[in-house]
Amino acid sequence: MPSDAVYLIDPSHCGFRGSKRAVEGVRMQEVTIGIAGAAGDGLDKSGDTLAKTCGRLGLHVYAYNSYQSIIRGGHIWLRVRIGDKKVLNHGDNLNAVICLNQDSLERHAPEVNEGGVIIFNSDKLKLDPTLVPKGVQALGLPMKEICKEVEAEHGALQPIMQNTVAVGAVLALAKLGLEEASSVMADTFAHKGDKVINLNVSLLKVGYEYAEKNAKAITKDWSFSKKRRPFVTGNEAIAFGAVAAGCKFYSAYPMTPASTILHWMAAHAQQVDVCVKQCEDELSVINMAIGAGIAGVRSMCGTAGGGFALMTEAIGMAGIMEVPVVCVEVQRGGPSTGLPTKTEQGDLFQVYGASQGEFPKIIVAPRSVADAYDTTVNVFNLADKYQLPVMIISDLLLSEHPETVDPEAFYSDIKIDRGQVVTEWAESKGKFKRFQFTESGISPRALPGTENCNFVSATDDHDEESILISDMFTCEPIRRKISEKRFRKMDNLLKEIPAPKLEGPADADVTLVCWGSTSGVVEEAAEILTAAGVKTNFLVLKWIVPFHAKEVQEILSKAKKKISVEVNFTSQMARYIKMETGVSMDGHVNRYDGEPLEPKEVAGRVQDILKGKKLDLDVSEEDAKQIAYHYLRTHYAEKLRPTKVVQESANGHGEPVWSIELTERATGKHGGKMKVGVHTGATYSFEKEPVEAK
Amino acid sequence: MATVIELPVETYKGPVDPDWCPGCGDFGVLRSVQTAAGKCGVHPKDLLVVSGIGCSSNLPGFIHAYGIHSLHGRSVPVATGAHLANTDLKVVITGGDGDGYGIGVGHLIHAMRRNLDVTYVVMDNQIYGLTTGQASPTSAKGVKTKSTPAGNFESPLNPLVMAITSGATYVARGFSGEQKQLGELIAGGIAHKGFALIDVFSPCVTYNKINTYPYFKERVYKLEDEGYDPTNFYKAIEKAYEWGDRIPLGVVYKTEQETYEDNEPVLKKGPLVKQKLGIPKNVHQELIDEMI
Ligand SMILES: Cc1ncc(C[n+]2csc(CCOP(=O)(O)OP(=O)(O)O)c2C)c(N)n1
Ligand code: SF4
Ligand SMILES: [Mg+2]
Numbered sequence: 014m015p016s017d018a019v020y021l022i023d024p025s026h027c028g029f030r031g032s033k034r035a036v037e038g039v040r041m042q043e044v045t046i047g048i049a050g051a052a053g054d055g056l057d058k059s060g061d062t063l064a065k066t067c068g069r070l071g072l073h074v075y076a077y078n079s080y081q082s083i084i085r086g087g088h089i090w091l092r093v094r095i096g097d098k099k100v101l102n103h104g105d106n107l108n109a110v111i112c113l114n115q116d117s118l119e120r121h122a123p124e125v126n127e128g129g130v131i132i133f134n135s136d137k138l139k140l141d142p143t144l145v146p147k148g149v150q151a152l153g154l155p156m157k158e159i160c161k162e163v164e165a166e167h168g169a170l171q172p173i174m175q176n177t178v179a180v181g182a183v184l185a186l187a188k189l190g191l192e193e194a195s196s197v198m199a200d201t202f203a204h205k206g207d208k209v210i211n212l213n214v215s216l217l218k219v220g221y222e223y224a225e226k227n228a229k230a231i232t233k234d235w236s237f238s239k240k241r242r243p244f245v246t247g248n249e250a251i252a253f254g255a256v257a258a259g260c261k262f263y264s265a266y267p268m269t270p271a272s273t274i275l276h277w278m279a280a281h282a283q284q285v286d287v288c289v290k291q292c293e294d295e296l297s298v299i300n301m302a303i304g305a306g307i308a309g310v311r312s313m314c315g316t317a318g319g320g321f322a323l324m325t326e327a328i329g330m331a332g333i334m335e336v337p338v339v340c341v342e343v344q345r346g347g348p349s350t351g352l353p354t355k356t357e358q359g360d361l362f363q364v365y366g367a368s369q370g371e372f373p374k375i376i377v378a379p380r381s382v383a384d385a386y387d388t389t390v391n392v393f394n395l396a397d398k399y400q401l402p403v404m405i406i407s408d409l410l411l412s413e414h415p416e417t418v419d420p421e422a423f424y425s426d427i428k429i430d431r432g433q434v435v436t437e438w439a440e441s442k443g444k445f446k447r448f449q450f451t452e453s454g455i456s457p458r459a460l461p462g463t464e465n466c467n468f469v470s471a472t473d474d475h476d477e478e479s480i481l482i483s484d485m486f487t488c489e490p491i492r493r494k495i496s497e498k499r500f501r502k503m504d505n506l507l508k509e510i511p512a513p514k515l516e517g518p519a520d521a522d523v524t525l526v527c528w529g530s531t532s533g534v535v536e537e538a539a540e541i542l543t544a545a546g547v548k549t550n551f552l553v554l555k556w557i558v559p560f561h562a563k564e565v566q567e568i569l570s571k572a573k574k575k576i577s578v579e580v581n582f583t584s585q586m587a588r589y590i591k592m593e594t595g596v597s598m599d600g601h602v603n604r605y606d607g608e609p610l611e612p613k614e615v616a617g618r619v620q621d622i623l624k625g626k627k628l629d630l631d632v633s634e635e636d637a638k639q640i641a642y643h644y645l646r647t648h649y650a651e652k653l654r655p656t657k658v659v660q661e662s663a664n665g666h667g668e669p670v671w672s673i674e675l676t677e678r679a680t681g682k683h684g685g686k687m688k689v690g691v692h693t694g695a696t697y698s699f700e701k702e703p704v705e706a707k
Numbered sequence: 708m709a710t711v712i713e714l715p716v717e718t719y720k721g722p723v724d725p726d727w728c729p730g731c732g733d734f735g736v737l738r739s740v741q742t743a744a745g746k747c748g749v750h751p752k753d754l755l756v757v758s759g760i761g762c763s764s765n766l767p768g769f770i771h772a773y774g775i776h777s778l779h780g781r782s783v784p785v786a787t788g789a790h791l792a793n794t795d796l797k798v799v800i801t802g803g804d805g806d807g808y809g810i811g812v813g814h815l816i817h818a819m820r821r822n823l824d825v826t827y828v829v830m831d832n833q834i835y836g837l838t839t840g841q842a843s844p845t846s847a848k849g850v851k852t853k854s855t856p857a858g859n860f861e862s863p864l865n866p867l868v869m870a871i872t873s874g875a876t877y878v879a880r881g882f883s884g885e886q887k888q889l890g891e892l893i894a895g896g897i898a899h900k901g902f903a904l905i906d907v908f909s910p911c912v913t914y915n916k917i918n919t920y921p922y923f924k925e926r927v928y929k930l931e932d933e934g935y936d937p938t939n940f941y942k943a944i945e946k947a948y949e950w951g952d953r954i955p956l957g958v959v960y961k962t963e964q965e966t967y968e969d970n971e972p973v974l975k976k977g978p979l980v981k982q983k984l985g986i987p988k989n990v991h992q993e994l995i996d997e998m999i
Contacts, residue, residue: 065999068999069999241999242999243995243996243998243999244998244999245998249998253994256985256986257985257986257991258984258985259984259985261792261979261980261982261984262788262791262792262979264788281994282972282973283972283973284990284993284994285986285990285994286973286976286982286986287973288791288792288971288973288974288979290787290788290791292784292817293813293814293816293817294813296780296781296784296813296814297781297783297784297787297813297814297817298784300777300778300781300784300785300788300814301784301785301787301788301791302788303777303785303788304757304775304777304784304785304786304787304788304789304790304792305788305789305791305792305979306788306792307775307785307788307789308755308788308789308790308792308793308796308980309792309793309980310792310793310979310980311984312788312792326778327778327781330777330778330781334775420995420999423991423994423995425986425988425991425992427985429984429985460793460980461752461753461755461773461789461793461796462752462753462773462793462795462796462980463752464752465752466752467751467752467771467772467773467774468773468774469767469768469773469774469775469776470774470775470776470777471767471768471774471775471776472760472776472777472778473776478722480722480723480768481768481776484726485726486723
């Protein structure tokens with residue numbers, strides 16, 4: 014690899030958000046389409062149409078929806094990345110953007126890559142030509158005029174239907190054709206009848222034809238394999254995997270980003286015969302799931318970090334009672350209510366430390382949608398076999414983003430292993446010992462309803478017969494032996510689960526270490542770095558408890574440079590690895606602003622670390638603009654927008670400041686000024702000036 | 708109606724003897740639960756006794772049945788999960804006033820609202836026994852306990868009123884000094900289809916020196932002796948408020964309503980635990996197709 018290939022990563026960059034610079038993809042032919050608007054604009058439906066179309070054409074898709082915790086208004090930003098090979102993440106390119114309101118247009122127009130296109134309703138929105146990057150086309154859709162005929166036939170269009178016209182335009186410019194998209198429309202609106210289907214297909218066509226005539230394509234021709242792939246989120250994969258593995262009971266209390274498991278389960282309950290219980294709180298959720306587990310059904314519950322905090326006492330109950338139960342913890346931005354609709358990997362230690370005392374448990378972090386299905390299927394067997402609580406730790410990005418997945422990943426050939434269950438017990442065999450001390454540590458269990466096996470599942474520690482040893486009959490040797498029995502289960506369990514393996518070139522200069530959804534970003538970052546001459550491999554930690562400490566220690570102690578990549582502030586996985594293996598990382602890449610990492614950003618940050626460049630955490634010019642947008646939206650209902658940003662000296666503020674010019678949207682006149690500290694991000698002054706005065 | 712074959716009370720003799728203080732009201736409750744189970748002919752393999760934590764919550768360890776001795780305040784959701792998983796089990800929840808009306812009261816209200824088909828026996832001693840005598844949600848106003856040395860200034864909760872207004876369909880009060888009646892009340896609860904709450908005066912002889920056996924003996928009377936009709940909702944609430952010189956024992960409220968289990972469609976195919984695991988191939992394919 015020629016050394017000048019390093020240009021792939023912007024060499025000047027060492028800021029928090031990574032490079033915005035456009036680079037060629039190294040993996041595949043690809044195109045990324047953004048849709049931006051307000052919540053309630055229906056843009057997720059547009060994204061779905063686009064993604065499902067690609068999924069039917071044989072292309073691969075990874076979509077990411079950056080939304081806020083409000084139902085209407087607020088800024089929503091959806092990216093659909095399409096490729097002719099497996100798409101590992103939402104990427105950091107933008108080749109086409111559909112903007113549904115003025116704010117979105119101003120924010121995202123400047124981000125479009127050279128050769129790309131900005132699509133908007135030119136009847137309603139005005140695109141400031143200075144915001145259009147070089148080599149980018151502006152495609153204003155004169156909606157009223159081009160939809161005339163459709164309106165004549167179907168009556169006045171609802172505003173939301175402009176989205177479909179815009180999708181039609183994208184289909185043309187991204188060379189995706191009309192045929193499959195029309196079939197998606199037909200299926201989506203099948204329940205509404207032919208008239209609605211025809212309307213939507215006509216709208217697609219209007220956009221398609223207008224774009225073909227008025228803009229240039231943004232990609233070359235694809236070769237469509239026509240392999241049909243489902244478009245699935247991580248939560249759907251978890252729910253699907255659970256019922257496929259025989260889960261019969263699912264309890265939950267609504268909490269983003271876990272709620273969509275509940276929704277999927279409730280929507281399919283009768284189709285798959287699963288009893289779904291929305292509870293009064295998460296205490297109830299986990300306790301019900303454990304009760305169901307004791308009674309003998311495969312049970313699961315799900316929540317986010319806050320709900321999991323309420324569940325912790327019961328996790329220990331499942332531990333001491335040796336109850337199989339699966340609990341899904343989907344991480345979102347914390348602490349406390351934190352960022353309810355944003356992603357983070359900040360709950361590792363909460364899940365690890367859940368509940369007082371020591372007990373065997375499984376903690377596993379799936380890395381992709383396909384893996385989420387497979388992991389869920391497998392943990393039900395492990396839970397039954399080893400009689401312990403399993404915590405699947407996911408994150409918002411993994412759980413909520415949809416991607417196309419090979420249908421084979423959702424295999425139906427599932428071996429259900431319930432472990433050792435006693436179904437008959439002759440009285441002549443003497444007393445049934447629920448917690449019999451065995452070599453394997455596994456004590457065959459009986460389900461309530463089995464004759465001659467009566468026992469009590471107790472949260473107090475107990476002897477083999479489940480009689481309490483907590484106060485009246487305390488007995489130190491029994492306590493010691495039952496602790497050892499419980500922990501013996503972990504030895505065999507560790508042998509049964511696969512040890513992590515290095516992926517990528519063996520003789521790498523750098524080894525990236527990651528977990529969860531970040532794996533997809535790291536895999537591509539490693540490819541980018543390797544293509545740029547920095548040979549990079551990576552290690553994904555999936556099974557967290559039990560942990561393959563020996564194998565991980567061996568791999569990492571041989572690595573030349575080790576860098577952890579996590580969406581959190583404190584590098585929790587890196588700390589955990591150090592605790593388990595004694596190995597420290599040489600550097601950390603972290604992101605904790607609610608957004609997921611992106612591949613070029615990771616590649617750039619890794620290069621900075623290798624060069625010894627310190628991460629610059631200052632507020633960048635772009636950050637300053639974002640901060641201004643925030644305060645303008647919250648205080649002035651978007652009447653103003655930030656325009657010029659210049660850095661000024663301290664001026665008594667104790668730090669240099671960004672001076673941000675605020676301009677009236679309607680008139681383009683000066684509307685005020687704002688000053689933001691370069692180091693702290695503090696707002697030192699924020700003045701809206703009456704336009705007349707200037 | 709299926710004929711009930713009664714079982715002798717000895718059927719339910721537990722593996723160990725209770726370690727309650729001599730004279731504790733909970734002995735009488737245990738005996739009454741055993742009597743009631745026998746009256747209802749519930750085989751020990753089909754009886755699941757679920758409790759939380761407290762002196763009273765130790766009960767599952769002292770009865771021959773399946774048991775879950777869960778967490779403080781969590782007996783109701785644990786029992787709910789177990790019952791939904793296997794509706795063939797007769798589920799009796801046992802515990803204390805702190806467990807059920809304090810830390811676990813949220814669950815209790817919702818379980819009653821759902822009219823879940825389980826029986827809940829609360830050994831209400833108006834004190835936290837196991838933790839050596841602090842005020843409980845039913846401690847009377849003014850009583851001095853370890854945590855209220857100057858006198859409790861919180862009003863006690865009225866479990867009967869709470870149960871009736873929350874949607875319980877069988878609400879009764881018993882007294883462990885009246886074991887015969889108590890056995891019948893619990894048996895009535897087990898036989899009843901829907902949520903049965905039986906609040907039982909079960910004196911803590913060690914930490915509650917006010918609400919003692921003589922205290923109740925002097926005041927209680929039996930509703931059935933007075934021809935009381937428990938089917939009237941408003942009369943029942945009025946009765947539930949009766950306190951002071953005369954305190955009623957017996958079934959305060961009873962109504963027939965649909966249970967949660969009646970309405971859960973998946974249970975129409977039989978107890979979950981007896982259903983086939985996993986999904987048929989054609990359904991599996993449908994689930995994939997719907998995402999394409
Ligand atoms: C989460 C939690 N908090 C506190 C305790 C301590 N604790 C054990 S029993 C109990 C109160 C018991 O009172 P009650 O339910 O009335 O039972 P009693 O002992 O009076 O029969 C408390 C507070 C606990 N075990 N768990
Ligand atoms: S402390 Fe009170 S409630 Fe507990 S066993 Fe003794 S008498 Fe019974
Ligand atoms: Mg009590």
